[in-house]
Amino acid sequence: MDLNLKDKVAVVTGASKGIGLAITRALVEEGARVVAGSRRSTPELAELDGVRVVQVDLSTAEGPADLVAAALELGRLDILVNNVGAVSPRLGGFLEVTDDQWLQSLTLNLMAAIRTTRAALPTMLAAGHGTIVTTSSVNAFLPDPLVIDYSAAKAALTNFSKALSKEVGAHGIRVNTVSPGPVTTDLWLGDQGMAATVGAAKDTDPGGVAAQVASQAETGRFTHPEEVADLVVFLASDRAGNVTGTDFVIDGGLNQSL
Numbered sequence: 054m055d056l057n058l059k060d061k062v063a064v065v066t067g068a069s070k071g072i073g074l075a076i077t078r079a080l081v082e083e084g085a086r087v088v089a090g091s092r093r094s095t096p097e098l099a100e101l102d103g104v105r106v107v108q109v110d111l112s113t114a115e116g117p118a119d120l121v122a123a124a125l126e127l128g129r130l131d132i133l134v135n136n137v138g139a140v141s142p143r144l145g146g147f148l149e150v151t152d153d154q155w156l157q158s159l160t161l162n163l164m165a166a167i168r169t170t171r172a173a174l175p176t177m178l179a180a181g182h183g184t185i186v187t188t189s190s191v192n193a194f195l196p197d198p199l200v201i202d203y204s205a206a207k208a209a210l211t212n213f214s215k216a217l218s219k220e221v222g223a224h225g226i227r228v229n230t231v232s233p234g235p236v237t238t239d240l241w242l243g244d245q246g247m248a249a250t251v252g253a254a255k256d257t258d259p260g261g262v263a264a265q266v267a268s269q270a271e272t273g274r275f276t277h278p279e280e281v282a283d284l285v286v287f288l289a290s291d292r293a294g295n296v297t298g299t300d301f302v303i304d305g306g307l308n309q310s311l
């Protein structure tokens with residue numbers, strides 16, 4: 054299937070590894086040019102042709118606009134993928150989550166997408182076309198006290214995307230979210246990831262934590278970042294030309310309700 058993405062310009066946030074790296078790679082494979090934002094580069098990101106790496110802290114007020122400015126130097130902006138995010142398990146329960154922790158979570162998981170979208174949208178409005186795909190999470194509608202601040206931030210992120218889709222749909226701009234369940238990235242499986250942190254607290258090895266989580270999905274496994282990337286790239290393409298204001302769950306059947 055030709056996704057007609059050749060020479061389109063995309064901004065991807067949180068692009069150095071995990072889901073963002075897979076999205077960047079998939080876009081490049083389809084012929085798009087990608088402006089990729091994260092604090093650090095990685096060898097995997099640096100080796101991709103057609104990618105401009107911008108090292109930027111997207112939790113700052115000015116970082117998102119700096120990233121978008123780098124894309125606008127290429128003369129157009131067709132696709133925005135708001136992917137950056139992070140989670141910290143709150144092992145001590147709600148009462149131990151400080152204001153600073155809430156604000157950090159809300160800033161990176163919600164405000165970074167709002168600020169990047171604010172910076173990108175005027176160019177899309179002027180062009181009369183554009184697509185915005187945002188990585189939310191099943192925690193947006195499966196709230197979990199272990200990740201209480203992350204869940205609230207992702208719920209707000211999905212809500213924000215839906216509201217924005219209503220405002221800009223008539224201007225040729227589509228806005229959608231994808232909501233993954235557990236994905237095989239550092240967020241879950243890295244040295245500082247969910248499985249290691251929760252495992253250390255429960256005196257269980259990280260592999261055991263991950264296996265237990267995987268068993269909750271009907272498929273019995275985590276999603277792979279490339280599988281999320283395929284969905285995102287399809288939504289970003291004209292092939293999804295009448296798809297907007299929608300959330301796409303990719304969780305191996307973890308969510309039990311319709």
Ligand SMILES: NC(=O)c1ccc[n+]([C@@H]2O[C@H](COP(=O)([O-])OP(=O)(O)OC[C@H]3O[C@@H](n4cnc5c(N)ncnc54)[C@H](OP(=O)(O)O)[C@@H]3O)[C@@H](O)[C@H]2O)c1
Nearest residue numbers: 067069070071072091092093110111137138235236238240
């Ligand atoms: N993995 C899952 O199970 C899962 C499930 C549902 C939703 N998600 C969502 O998917 C998205 C990607 O997650 P992932 O699993 O791919 O995570 P990951 O492997 O930890 O990658 C996170 C990416 O974000 C970048 N990043 C983190 N903080 C940043 C900051 N302050 N400024 C700029 N870049 C920053 C990281 O690069 P640097 O550290 O170099 O900055 C990295 O490129 C997130 O929104 C996450 O909430 C993940």
